Ligand SMILES: Nc1ncnc2c1ncn2[C@@H]1O[C@H](COP(=O)(O)OP(=O)(O)OP(=O)(O)O)[C@@H](O)[C@H]1O
């Protein structure tokens with residue numbers, strides 16, 4: 124069977140903090156394209172992995188970057204001994220064979236890349252491959268999901284209105300403290316008390332968002348710190364390595380953040 | 389009317405008199421403190437420095453009046469703690485008041501009662517803060533150094549009670565201290581109630597009264613030193629001397645006034661319409677005398693206000709030497725010229741462009757593919773460059789190289805590599821020659837200007853090459869002819885440079901300041917004044933879409949780098965200790981620009 128390697132066999136741990144699971148299931152049932160909005164490391168990827176597993180569909184993930192073109196998504200001609208051969212890109216494979224295609228940080232991709240998803244995300248559900256003169260009709264299982272971090276892009280790098288309006292959206296933020304502590308405890312293997320401290324520390328850094336820091340510490344970072352702590356590293360040193368140093372090079376902000384962390388412990 | 393507790397500036401004056409070692413200025417830690425406060429409480433509370441001299445009457449206000457936190461302008465190391473910790477402890481304490489204290493009417497209350505209530509209130513808010521942030525105890529505790537003694541002096545007993553209320557390990561057999569401790573901790577459940585301090589403090593003050601230990605409220609100071617005078621706790625009958633929201637208003641008011649600041653445009657226009665004026669000034673006495681072209685405001689951090697039209701820019705001709713000097717410099721090391729040129733060329737600042745016939749790329753170049761297929765059929769080796777790619781190649785950038793040509797640039801720099809000693813100015817010239825050659829070759833829009841200053845009325849500004857001019861022998865001759873004189877009024881020079889580059893029609897605009905050090909001028913004794921003004925100027929330019937980048941030549945020590953980092957932002961300063969390092973450093977500069 125196609126796309127076997129894209130199937131998720133074991134349940135990925137996901138701790139819901141609202142009705143996002145039910146909402147997504149309803150969206151999938153009508154194959155509505157969905158966008159997941161939220162800061163980095165807050166569980167968007169984990170969520171879509173969990174949903175793909177739950178729905179029993181293969182998941183093809185593409186991390187977009189600014190050099191990414193339509194060809195990287197759709198496919199390209201390659202040269203071999205006999206001449207040129209066509210090679211399906213990840214999006215085309217998902218469309219042909221029926222996967223959930225997850226485009227991470229879609230705004231990073233170039234305009235031509237975002238525009239090709241237009242015919243796929245309206246009633247037509249078609250992917251035109253211009254270079255091959257082919258029109259791929261989407262497999263009934265196919266769904267497009269994009270992720271994007273609204274805080275982090277500049278105004279110029281926003282999605283076009285015509286793109287935005289094709290999607291339903293789920294808003295991801297860092298979960299409430301008690302839920303986040305549960306996640307940190309589970310993922311890092313630390314005691315709940317330690318996890319709660321880490322979440323409190325995370326909140327300190329999030330207070331500095333836009334005022335010294337571009338972004339506060341993500342759940343992912345807190346898990347990193349927790350993993351260090353689980354291996355016997357003192358919490359303060361673990362936070363320094365996993366949070367303070369990666370977050371900023373600004374000495375004043377580092378000192379302030381370190382002092383705030385010390386105050387939490 | 390009630391007695392007003394002693395003013396905090398007196399308290400801090402005493403701390404300063406006692407301390408002195410390891411002193412730190414508020415403005416050195418201001419940013420850090422601000423972020424600390426925001427991180428803890430999610431609030432951005434305005435902070436002001438409180439002059440310990442007490443000469444500015446508007447600064448005579450208690451720690452947290454009107455939602456403004458006032459901290460002393462300088463603090464020493466104390467109780468084995470660095471000054472930084474004292475600042476932090478003071479701020480954390482004030483923040484606890486701001487979050488948990490509520491103002492009480494002071495009318496009719498005796499000074500002793502107010503002092504004891506304040507003591508209990510200090511402990512109450514600190515304990516509430518420690519419930520959220522237990523680590524704060526480690527910040528405050530080291531400053532509690534009171535020890536048990538037989539002395540029955542109110543101030544002494546109160547200092548001991550303060551310690552007993554925060555230090556679980558402290559033992560004191562005194563009855564009053566023990567009673568205070570018991571009352572305080574037995575009432576744990578009522579800490580959330582702001583009247584708790586009034587109740588417990590009332591009881592304890594009554595006991596002190598009965599013990600007939602007097603409190604000399606004229607000399608009484610809240611201890612330990614990180615605690616404020618609690619003036620902000622009380623509502624007095626007398627209104628505060630200055631409205632609480634003074635911190636932003638006067639600035640706006642002063643801007644609105646007609647001032648000298650309006651003049652520059654007239655000056656500027658005149659000078660521009662008559663280029664001869666710049667090169668042939670009226671007085672023939674000094675061939676390098678210039679014409680005044682603009683006035684700029686300066687930022688006075690001591691009053692927190694702009695001084696409108698305070699500094700004057702005088703444009704002076706740049707006397708030429710021979711272009712051979714510059715060509716000779718470059719001829720010494722053609723490899724270096726090539727390296728710098730390559731780096732400058734490689735930096736990209738614009739939208740992508742399509743390139744055909746590439747060895748690799750994201751799409752195939754169809755024409756090339758067809759040709760390759762034909763070649764193969766014919767039995768020839770096909771050209772493998774059959775891809776098309778997109779690259780950023782156009783350079784949408786203008787650069788104004790601003791050279792510091794003050795007296796200090798004549799200082800010799802010892803080459804750490806052991807080469808021949810040279811001067812900062814020679815290094816500047818060499819670096820500029822390399823950059824200018826590279827930028828001219830790459831077709832960049834750039835200008836080279838230089839400045840020095842002789843007091844605020846004479847900020848001298850010289851144009852080696854303007855944006856519209858070619859980088860020709862005349863420009864090279866002017867670059868070679870630069871001499872180091874006078875001082876370094878950096879902020880004004882930057883403002884003027886900012887105005888020169890502002891009109892450039894490019895995507896990015898960069899002022900590249902090449903200097904040996906920090907701002908200074910003959911008429912400014914306060915070293916910090918020009919540093920703060922320069923910092924302000926950098927901010928103004930940034931606001932106008934002009935990046936300022938500082939290349940420091942010569943200085944190597946980390947301490948030297950502190951002020952530039954403060955002024956320009958740590959990411960916007962490059963220290964190049966040897967010229968050979970310039971090619972290594974340039975990519976960093978461009979990287980930061982494109983990142
Ligand atoms: N609700 C959650 N349930 C379980 N794990 C979570 C949850 N939220 C975050 N995590 C943990 O945080 C880590 C980071 O989350 P994830 O990779 O999903 O972030 P993301 O939002 O996709 O970030 P990015 O935008 O950077 O891709 C996950 O590996 C997982 O361990």
Ligand SMILES: [Mg+2]
Nearest residue numbers: 510615616618
């Ligand atoms: Mg106080």
